[in-house]
Amino acid sequence: MNVLNLLRIAFKALLRNKLRAFLTMLGIIIGVAAVIAMVAIGQGSKESIQSQLSSMGSNMITILPSSNVAGGARLGGTSVNTLTIDDVKAIRKQAENVSAVSPAANSSGQAINGALNWPTTIYGVSPSYLDIRKWALKDGIPFSDEDVRASAKVCLLGQTVVTNLFPNGDNPIGKIIRFNNIPFQVIGVLEAKGQSSFGQDQDDAIIAPYTTVQKRILASIYFRTIYASAVSESASDAATDEITSILRKQHRLRSSDEDDFQVRTMAELISALSSTSNLLTILLTAIAGISLVIGGIGIMNIMYVSVTERTREIGLRMSIGARGIDILMQFLIEAIMISITGGIIGVILGISSAKLITIFLSWPTLVSESSIVLSFLVCAATGVFFGYYPAQKASRLDPIEALRYE
Amino acid sequence: MDKKILEIQQIKREFRMGTEIVRALKGVSFDVFAGEFVTIMGSSGSGKTTLLNILGCLDKPTEGNYLLDGVNIGQLSRNELARLRNRKIGFVFQAYNLLPRTSALENVELPLFYNMEISHEDRRKKAIHALEAVKLAERMDHTPSQLSGGQQQRVAIARALVNEPVMILADEATGNLDTRTSYEIMALMQELNREQGKTIVFVTHEPDIAAFSSRTVMLRDGKVVKDTKNENVRSAKEALAALPVSDDY
Ligand SMILES: Nc1ncnc2c1ncn2[C@@H]1O[C@H](COP(=O)(O)OP(=O)(O)OP(=O)(O)O)[C@@H](O)[C@H]1O
Numbered sequence: 001m002n003v004l005n006l007l008r009i010a011f012k013a014l015l016r017n018k019l020r021a022f023l024t025m026l027g028i029i030i031g032v033a034a035v036i037a038m039v040a041i042g043q044g045s046k047e048s049i050q051s052q053l054s055s056m057g058s059n060m061i062t063i064l065p066s067s068n069v070a071g072g073a074r075l076g077g078t079s080v081n082t083l084t085i086d087d088v089k090a091i092r093k094q095a096e097n098v099s100a101v102s103p104a105a106n107s108s109g110q111a112i113n114g115a116l117n118w119p120t121t122i123y124g125v126s127p128s129y130l131d132i133r134k135w136a137l138k139d140g141i142p143f144s145d146e147d148v149r150a151s152a153k154v155c156l157l158g159q160t161v162v163t164n165l166f167p168n169g170d171n172p173i174g175k176i177i178r179f180n181n182i183p184f185q186v187i188g189v190l191e192a193k194g195q196s197s198f199g200q201d202q203d204d205a206i207i208a209p210y211t212t213v214q215k216r217i218l219a220s221i222y223f224r225t226i227y228a229s230a231v232s233e234s235a236s237d238a239a240t241d242e243i244t245s246i247l248r249k250q251h252r253l254r255s256s257d258e259d260d261f262q263v264r265t266m267a268e269l270i271s272a273l274s275s276t277s278n279l280l281t282i283l284l285t286a287i288a289g290i291s292l293v294i295g296g297i298g299i300m301n302i303m304y305v306s307v308t309e310r311t312r313e314i315g316l317r318m319s320i321g322a323r324g325i326d327i328l329m330q331f332l333i334e335a336i337m338i339s340i341t342g343g344i345i346g347v348i349l350g351i352s353s354a355k356l357i358t359i360f361l362s363w364p365t366l367v368s369e370s371s372i373v374l375s376f377l378v379c380a381a382t383g384v385f386f387g388y389y390p391a392q393k394a395s396r397l398d399p400i401e402a403l404r405y406e
Numbered sequence: 407m408d409k410k411i412l413e414i415q416q417i418k419r420e421f422r423m424g425t426e427i428v429r430a431l432k433g434v435s436f437d438v439f440a441g442e443f444v445t446i447m448g449s450s451g452s453g454k455t456t457l458l459n460i461l462g463c464l465d466k467p468t469e470g471n472y473l474l475d476g477v478n479i480g481q482l483s484r485n486e487l488a489r490l491r492n493r494k495i496g497f498v499f500q501a502y503n504l505l506p507r508t509s510a511l512e513n514v515e516l517p518l519f520y521n522m523e524i525s526h527e528d529r530r531k532k533a534i535h536a537l538e539a540v541k542l543a544e545r546m547d548h549t550p551s552q553l554s555g556g557q558q559q560r561v562a563i564a565r566a567l568v569n570e571p572v573m574i575l576a577d578e579a580t581g582n583l584d585t586r587t588s589y590e591i592m593a594l595m596q597e598l599n600r601e602q603g604k605t606i607v608f609v610t611h612e613p614d615i616a617a618f619s620s621r622t623v624m625l626r627d628g629k630v631v632k633d634t635k636n637e638n639v640r641s642a643k644e645a646l647a648a649l650p651v652s653d654d655y
């Protein structure tokens with residue numbers, strides 16, 4: 001019997017028990033859809049982390065204030081004021097593995113251009129900030145050390161701010177905007193940077209000299225963050241050690257004291273994030289794999305039922321000339337058809353749920369062809385594996401006994 | 407008519423039912439020559455179906471030899487037996503054994519599916535031709551549940567004929583038919599026997615059916631009790647013509 005006829009027989013047999021076939025497929029459908037969607041989520045987040053890596057610069061180091069536990073209650077990280085401009089200067093002067101340092105003092109507020117206003121955040125930094133963040137200017141010029149010294153009221157705008165304050169495509173350069181009622185002259189526009197790995201819009205920012213922000217907006221001498229660049233990615237750890245010892249000296253900490261700051265490297269953050277997402281992918285895929293196995297067992301079960309139900313048919317086919325292999329193929333193809341049909345529906349369902357997740361939860365997803373091909377192969381293999389034993393049982397029946405079966 | 411197509415030598419068939427042994431055949435021997443039309447008669451339970459199943463290579467004897475065309479069946483593999491059943495033997499079952507929910511045409515086509523030498527178009531043609539031979543061409547789209555018992559039996563006969571076997575084995579193929587239809591079937595059998603030289607072994611327990619054959623083997627209790635040549639074979643065609651024309655009573 002040729003394959004086409006076998007397919008036809010299998011198809012008819014399944015059509016005869018549509019609901020049963022569907023319920024049997026359900027395990028496979030869910031399994032495959034889960035694999036595709038889970039892998040898509042895992043791959044998507046990994047991909048976005050990786051693109052962050054190249055956009056942020058993998059040698060970036062972030063220094064945050066942290067609570068000193070010497071006395072009493074711990075305070076939240078950002079509410080502690082320990083980092084000052086002296087720290088920045090000390091790092092710049094002493095740390096050999098650091099190529100650039102910039103403080104960052106930020107404040108949220110309302111940016112106004114004429115009648116338009118937009119809530120955003122102003123970041124007070126030094127000129128090296130743009131290098132450290134690997135952030136380029138699209139237009140205009142950056143501010144200089146002179147501007148910092150003079151607390152000049154100049155600023156650079158992120159793309160989101162530009163679209164909201166200059167919606168008609170006007171050139172913002174040279175214009176005066178107000179932030180918390182303080183006038184700033186726009187001297188440059190930044191390139192779009194997109195979302196951060198935490199889903200934050202990085203382009204929703206105004207960048208100005210830190211002196212201006214500290215004096216005129218925050219009225220504070222402390223910084224929320226200090227950014228630094230290690231001379232290379234491999235120097236990140238050495239730079240971290242240097243910064244730690246410099247800051248401990250700066251803050252006059254005794255050897256028994258805990259650090260009142262935290263030093264984080266980008267590389268460390270990225271590897272932490274990717275290992276979490278890798279683990280997540282493995283875990284989710286394992287769960288999905290288990291549901292595929294359960295689906296396979298469902299197929300095996302239903303194939304045994306089908307063989308038993310059709311014992312007389314098997315006997316008849318054998319008595320008019322079907323060989324064992326013909327019967328084996330007939331049932332095997334039926335099992336594979338269930339699993340592959342389930343697989344196709346599962347793939348479609350998986351891809352669409354990945355799309356829906358991106359649309360509604362705005363999680364990045366990436367449906368990889370390899371996951372489609374792989375789950376397809378796994379489905380076919382599931383059909384063969386779990387369909388084989390029932391099919392073999394059918395092929396070994398004795399024609400007369402099968403015909404007598406009731 | 408001198409070539410032996412079937413040779414059975416001291417065939418025994420026992421069924422083990424727990425501790426009890428049922429002896430369905432207790433040593434049966436006879437030969438069938440190519441082109442013979444043999445009827446096997448005997449009361450219910452005498453072993454006719456058991457014997458026919460062995461002749462049809464569906465079952466193997468517990469003891470004794472069975473040679474089909476000079477080949478000892480006991481030495482063939484399952485696949486070789488399947489091929490034999492497909493190409494050489496047309497079997498009509500006592501219980502028809504049609505596939506349910508499958509049209510008459512597809513039921514008749516079934517043996518051809520297992521014959522790779524036959525193309526798709528040939529399969530259709532042959533199946534339609536076989537259904538025409540049993541006068542069921544206009545019912546070929548009907549499923550078994552939409553056919554009468556006699557019609558189902560004729561579909562089963564068509565299925566046995568479709569692969570052009572050299573030998574037809576029929577188990578009570580007229581058991582459910584009225585006189586006219588069974589005579590028609592017998593006329594068909596005689597035609598296949600005389601014009602195409604097919605060997606026919608026909609199980610029945612009706613003596614008037616046996617009269618159409620050239621030889622009758624009588625079984626009783628798993629043994630051959632009589633094996634007689636029929637000198638004046640009745641022509642089924644003539645018998646059919648002699649039947650009263652009108653059925654309206
Ligand atoms: N598979 C089996 N298991 C047990 N006993 C069997 C089996 N097949 C047949 N028999 C027994 O063998 C004997 C012969 O049965 P068989 O079917 O050959 O009779 P038969 O001559 O065809 O009868 P009928 O005219 O009623 O069809 C019976 O006693 C039957 O019970």
Ligand SMILES: [Mg+2]
Pocket residue numbers: 454455456500577
């Ligand atoms: Mg019988």
